[in-house]
Each structure stands twice: as structure tokens, then as C-alpha cells.
Amino acid sequence: MENKNRDKxxxxxxxxxxxxxxxxxxxxVDGVDFEVYQGETLGLVGESGCxxxxxAFSILKLLDYPGKTVEGQILFKEDDLxxxxxxxxRKIRGKEIAMIFQEPMTSLNPVFTxxxxxxxxxxxxxxxxxxxxxxxxxxxxxxxGIPIPEQRVDEYPHQLSGGMRQRAMIAMAxxxxxxxxxxxxxxxxLDVTIQAQILELMKTLLKQFNSSLIMITHDLGxxxxxxxxIAVMYAGKIVEYTDTRSIFFSPLHPYTFGLLTSIPRLDMxxxxxxxxxxxxxxxxxxxxxxxxxxxCGFATERCRKEEPSLLEIxxxxxxxxxxxDRVREEAKKIAxxxxxxxxx
Amino acid sequence: xxxxxxxxxNLVKYFPIKKxxxxxxxxxxxxxxxISFDIYNGETLGLVGESGCxxxxxALTIxxxxxxxxxxxxxxxxxxxSINKKQMRKYRKDLQIIFQDPYSSLDPRMKIKNIIAEGLxxxxxxxxxxxxxxxxxxxxxxxxxxxxxxxxxxxFSGGQRQRIGIARALALNPKMIICDEAVSALDVSxxxxxxxxxxxxxxxxxxxxxxxxHDLSVIKxxxxxxxxxxxxxxxxxxxxxxxxxxxxxxYAIALVSAVPVPNPDFKRKRILLPGDVPSPANPPKGCxxxxxxxxxxxxxxxxxxxxxxxxxxxxxxCHLY
Numbered sequence: 271m272e273n274k275n276r277d278k279x280x281x282x283x284x285x286x287x288x289x290x291x292x293x294x295x296x297x298x299v300d301g302v303d304f305e306v307y308q309g310e311t312l313g314l315v316g317e318s319g320c321x322x323x324x325x326a327f328s329i330l331k332l333l334d335y336p337g338k339t340v341e342g343q344i345l346f347k348e349d350d351l352x353x354x355x356x357x358x359x360r361k362i363r364g365k366e367i368a369m370i371f372q373e374p375m376t377s378l379n380p381v382f383t384x385x386x387x388x389x390x391x392x393x394x395x396x397x398x399x400x401x402x403x404x405x406x407x408x409x410x411x412x413x414x415g416i417p418i419p420e421q422r423v424d425e426y427p428h429q430l431s432g433g434m435r436q437r438a439m440i441a442m443a444x445x446x447x448x449x450x451x452x453x454x455x456x457x458x459x460l461d462v463t464i465q466a467q468i469l470e471l472m473k474t475l476l477k478q479f480n481s482s483l484i485m486i487t488h489d490l491g492x493x494x495x496x497x498x499x500i501a502v503m504y505a506g507k508i509v510e511y512t513d514t515r516s517i518f519f520s521p522l523h524p525y526t527f528g529l530l531t532s533i534p535r536l537d538m539x540x541x542x543x544x545x546x547x548x549x550x551x552x553x554x555x556x557x558x559x560x561x562x563x564x565x566c567g568f569a570t571e572r573c574r575k576e577e578p579s580l581l582e583i584x585x586x587x588x589x590x591x592x593x594x595d596r597v598r599e600e601a602k603k604i605a606x607x608x609x610x611x612x613x614x
Numbered sequence: 615x616x617x618x619x620x621x622x623x624n625l626v627k628y629f630p631i632k633k634x635x636x637x638x639x640x641x642x643x644x645x646x647x648x649i650s651f652d653i654y655n656g657e658t659l660g661l662v663g664e665s666g667c668x669x670x671x672x673a674l675t676i677x678x679x680x681x682x683x684x685x686x687x688x689x690x691x692x693x694x695x696s697i698n699k700k701q702m703r704k705y706r707k708d709l710q711i712i713f714q715d716p717y718s719s720l721d722p723r724m725k726i727k728n729i730i731a732e733g734l735x736x737x738x739x740x741x742x743x744x745x746x747x748x749x750x751x752x753x754x755x756x757x758x759x760x761x762x763x764x765x766x767x768x769x770f771s772g773g774q775r776q777r778i779g780i781a782r783a784l785a786l787n788p789k790m791i792i793c794d795e796a797v798s799a800l801d802v803s804x805x806x807x808x809x810x811x812x813x814x815x816x817x818x819x820x821x822x823x824x825x826x827x828h829d830l831s832v833i834k835x836x837x838x839x840x841x842x843x844x845x846x847x848x849x850x851x852x853x854x855x856x857x858x859x860x861x862x863x864x865y866a867i868a869l870v871s872a873v874p875v876p877n878p879d880f881k882r883k884r885i886l887l888p889g890d891v892p893s894p895a896n897p898p899k900g901c902x903x904x905x906x907x908x909x910x911x912x913x914x915x916x917x918x919x920x921x922x923x924x925x926x927x928x929x930x931x932c933h934l935y
Contacts, residue, residue, distance in 0.1 A: 317801040431890045461664035462828065463887045466872035470886060488802060491831075491874025514878045530876065532806035534835035536858070537875045543835060545806035549771050565803075 285342035300506035313497030368443035374435035385423035433464035625685035647846035660837030710783035714795035716775030773804035
């Protein structure tokens with residue numbers, strides 16, 4: 271893959287983040303490995319509780335009690351973030367790695383103007399004066415497409431619409447030219463037409479700033495649009511990890527395959543919607559063997575007993591499954607490309 | 615064949631904006647503003663639109679959970695828009711609703727047995743023993759083991775709770791169920807289970823659905839006809855196949871183009887709408903969409919377009935047509 275020649279921005283190795291609750295240990299993230307290259311977008315996909323957000327919070331070390339990263343390495347520019355002190359982390363957060371959250375209303379402070387909040391990181395990291403920072407903030411607001419930025423800079427979050435607030439969040443994240451952005455469901459709470467605006471904006475800005483992005487979402491449509499590579503998570507582990515086209519056109523894990531056949535879609539006529547039986551397992555009582563086996567149509571005796579490890583099946587296509595060959599055959603039968611409507 | 619189960623004529627619902635010590639009314643939120651449409655027997659009408667467009671208000675007003683400001687609602691030919699609560703009771707059996715959030719729409723202090731049987735009890739149907747039996751059957755039908763009927767809502771997952779909500783709606787053998795964003799809060803793998811359940815139940819019990827959602831992909835899969843709302847108005851309504859092949863209203867076109875498609879090779883021209891949806895308290899004059907419309911003409915800011923019949927069953931409210 272062409273990525274081999276590019277610089278690794280982030281490398282997560284065997285990350286384990288557990289929550290020590292009264293009822294027992296919840297293994298929210300249980301041995302996750304991935305890397306992010308310069309300028310690319312990596313999608314982290316999965317359903318609620320699969321550990322995708324906890325992975326993001328672990329990278330920035332934003333977890334509170336009872337959550338704790340117990341093992342692993344997070345190499346950012348070849349430095350292990352897990353070995354850094356809180357003070358050192360503060361120099362990285364917002365400057366080198368910035369985060370965009372899902373709910374712009376709750377993640378912006380209601381008692382400060384958006385200008386003040388965006389300027390904060392500029393003043394902290396670059397020791398800018400108020401005037402300099404304000405100038406830069408107005409510039410940023412203009413870049414993220416907020417009309418009349420000279421006026422908006424002095425407004426409070428409640429005066430902005432949901433879409434505008436998310437733009438302000440993006441401006442805040444980009445303020446210090448971060449190397450890596452982490453976006454946790456940045457468009458989930460927005461309406462579709464506003465979501466389209468924000469996705470287009472993010473794509474443009476990523477190119478402009480040449481930043482890398484970890485995009486966390488449950489929406490396969492959003493991820494198809496923005497990601498270069500995708501890691502699918504299930505029950506705290508990555509189950510499939512490869513480039514975006516392979517995920518969508520030749521999935522090798524039964525979970526990915528199941529997700530793709532169970533979403534209604536606009537680009538093809540669907541006679542019947544498949545579904546994955548059962549529910550996501552309780553994190554306190556994960557099943558033995560492969561964690562997906564109780565819901566898997568391909569499961570055999572081996573799956574029930576032995577947990578598969580993450581293996582590179584094809585060039586750059588990494589899967590955690592014993593039944594890869596059977597899934598491949600099945601995925602071929604349902605050609606995901608059938609009736610590909612191209613709208614001009 | 616297309617006989618209407620529900621027929622709505624010029625339905626209006628305004629909410630007052632109150633201000634000051636004396637709570638005097640200073641304006642009106644025009645949540646639903648003169649809409650008319652029919653829901654045919656046995657069909658699924660998908661109602662789609664963005665937050666604040668009035669789709670939920672429409673649903674609540676049809677059920678008389680909100681009183682209409684003006685306009686008429688006909689159920690099987692009977693005008694139910696101005697009858698009193700007592701008279702309305704007999705129609706409540708036939709009109710049921712399933713809400714979006716399965717966490718807040720089930721009473722946490724009631725056993726699910728009682729939640730599901732509440733309607734039966736209220737209408738004095740069946741004696742208590744047959745009621746329990748009926749609850750068991752309903753639970754079984756929606757995919758929950760009947761011996762769970764003595765449990766409380768918190769013991770169930772989101773998908774299971776939605777199934778309980780469905781069982782509750784089915785208990786009175788309704789003719790129509792309104793699904794207000796009933797699958798929006800669910801995870802992908804659970805969502806398809808529930809969508810399929812809706813489809814099965816429809817043919818089994820000959821149900822009519824008003825299916826409200828903001829997700830056009832879901833609407834496309836489940837509906838027979840699609841209605842698009844914008845700022846309290848219906849802008850386009852058509853049979854599904856016609857709607858997706860030949861979308862006409864500029865807002866509907868933009869809406870379809872904005873839906874993310876899970877296919878990295880899917881190429882299309884995306885229409886990005888400028889700005890945000892204006893406030894329903896003060897909607898733009900003329901066509902409500904004109905400030906954001908790419909094909910705006912002079913007339914659009916002056917005259918409000920009517921919902922016109924273009925083809926068989928294809929209605930659009932736009933000056934272009």
C-alpha cells in the first residue's frame with residue numbers, strides 16, 4: 271500500500287482500557303492496534319458500546335475514574351503518550367491533537383463567547399495577545415464558513431444554530447494547526463442537509479491543513495464518504511481493518527458483512543433487509559471464544575471455544591475471524607455493486 | 615382501491631409564544647400550516663423532514679393529542695377534528711402511536727405486562743385472565759419471551775423496549791399505527807430487526823402506517839408513498855418509486871442528495887443548501903424555501919405556491935412546475 275511510504279502520525283499498540291465498576295471489570299477497549307498516517311482519514315466504526323469513543327478518549331488521556339488504560343502504547347510522533355505526565359499532555363491536547371465532539375451544545379461553554387473559547391488555545395499554546403488571537407479567530411471562523419465572523423465572534427453558543435456551533439467547534443479544533451484530529455460522531459446530532467455541509471467542510475479543511483483525522487461514527491454512509499481506511503470494532507476489539515473500498519465491496523468479517531446487508535440504502539433497490547440476530551453482548555459477561563459467535567451465521571464449534579486473532583488475510587486486509595473463506599464466498603454472492611446508480 | 619383511512623384537510627397547528635409577567639401571546643410558532651393529505655388503507659406513508667419541520671406535530675394532531683388550531687381530520691370518513699374527548703375514545707383503539715425514545719415512553723414503575731394491557735383495561739376488553747394470555751401472545755409475536763412479562767422496562771435493552779412499545783400498540787388491534795422516529799434511536803443491527811418486524815406485522819394485521827423519520831434510506835425501504843415537509847408545509851408527496859426516480863421539489867432534491875450512501879464509489883452531484891432552516895415563528899414570505907433555493911424566481915418571494923397535482927398521485931408545491 272502507498273501508506274507504507276508515508277509518515278505514521280499515530281500508532282496504537284495493544285491498547286487496553288478497562289472500567290473498574292462495582293459490578294466488575296468492563297473491558298471497554300481490549301487490545302486495539304491501529305495506525306494513522308499523515309494526511310489520511312481513519313474511520314472507527316461500530317455500534318454503541320463497542321469501545322470506539324473510549325479508544326479516542328484513551329488517546330487523549332481524558333478518561334476519568336473508573337476508566338483506566340491498563341496496557342498498551344500510544345505512539346504519537348514516536349513518543350508514548352501513556353508515559354507522559356498530565357502537564358506534558360496539556361501541551362499536546364488542542365495543539366498537536368485536537369478533538370471534535372458530538373454535541374456542540376454541551377461541549378461548548380455556555381457562559382463564554384465562542385470567540386473567547388476558540389482563542390483560548392491560541393493564547394495558551396502560542397502566547398498570543400488578545401488582539402492577535404481575535405484576529406486569528408475571525409480568520410478561522412471565516413474558514414469554517416460562518417457568515418459575518420466579526421459579529422459572530424462575540425456571540426454565545428446559544429445564539430448559534432446546531433450547524434453553526436459545530437462549525438465553531440471545528441474552528442476551535444483547527445486553531446493551532448493540529449497534526450491529528452479526532453472527531454467523535456461530529457455530525458450525528460445534525461440534520462442531513464446540515465450534515466452534508468459539515469462533511470464537505472471537513473473534507474476541504476483536511477486537504478487545506480493536511481491534517482490526519484480519526485473519524486468515529488456508527489454511520490456507514492458517512493464513513494464511506496470521508497474515510498481512506500476503516501477499522502470496524504465489536505465488543506472492544508477491532509474485527510476488520512483495511513481500506514474503505516475493501517470494507518464495502520469485499521468484507522471478510524461476518525459482522526461487517528451483516529452490517530452492510532442490514533442497512534437500507536438509497537443507491538440500490540432492496541427486496542429484503544437482512545438483520546443480525548440478537549443483541550450486543552453485555553460487557554460484563556462476554557461470551558467465550560469469538561465475541562460475535564452467538565450472533566454469527568458462520569459460527570462453528572471452533573468459534574465458540576477459541577477466540578480468533580487479528581490476521582492479515584490479504585495484502586493490508588486484517589480480519590479477526592476463523593471463517594474468512596466462507597464469508598468471502600458469501601460476500602461475492604451478494605455483489606454490493608449491483609445496480610449501482612450513478613446520479614449526475 | 616385507494617380508499618383513504620385518514621384524510622387531512624387544511625390542518626393547522628400554531629403554538630403561542632408567551633412573554634412577560636402576564637404571559638401575553640406575542641407571536642405564533644407555525645408548526646403545521648395548512649397541510650392536506652390522505653393516508654390510504656393498508657399503505658405506509660413515509661413522512662420525512664428535518665427537525666422542526668412539523669412532522670411530529672402533525673402526528674400528534676392527527677391523534678388529537680394536540681388540538682388542531684384549524685382544519686379537519688377524517689378517519690374512515692368521520693370528522694374527528696372537533697369531537698369531544700369522550701367521543702374520541704372509541705377511535706383511540708384504532709389509532710396507535712410508537713414513539714422514538716423507548717427509554718422515556720415506557721413507565722419505569724409498571725411491569726411490562728401492565729404496560730401492554732393498559733389499553734385493554736382502559737377499554738374494558740377481555741377479563742384479566744385472557745388479558746394476560748393476550749399479552750403473552752403479543753410478546754411472543756414481537757420476539758420477546760412471554761415469561762418476561764413480569765419484568766420492568768429497565769431490564770430490557772433499547773431494541774427490546776421498542777418491541778414492547780410495538781406490542782402495546784398492537785394490543786387493541788388498531789387500524790393505523792403512527793411510528794414517530796420509531797427506529798431512529800436504535801443501532802444499525804437492531805434497527806433492521808425492528809424495520810422487518812414492522813413489515814411483517816403490517817401484512818399480518820393489515821395495518822396502515824404513518825412512518826415518520828428523518829432518514830430517507832429507511833423511508834425508501836419501508837414506504838409506499840413519501841411526503842416531504844419543510845417548515846410546516848408539505849412540499850412534495852408521491853409514490854415511492856416515482857419520488858426517488860423523479861424528485862421535483864428543490865428542497866426534496868437537496869435532501870435526497872445530502873443522504874450519505876454507504877458506497878465509496880457512489881458519485882453524485884451534491885446540492886449543499888446555504889444557511890439553516892428559518893424559524894417557524896417567522897417563516898419567509900412567499901415560498902418558505904425561497905431564501906435557500908437554487909432555482910429561486912421572482913414570484914417565489916411573493917406568492918406562496920399551492921400543492922399542485924402533476925401526475926397521477928404526484929403532488930408538488932413549487933412555482934417551477
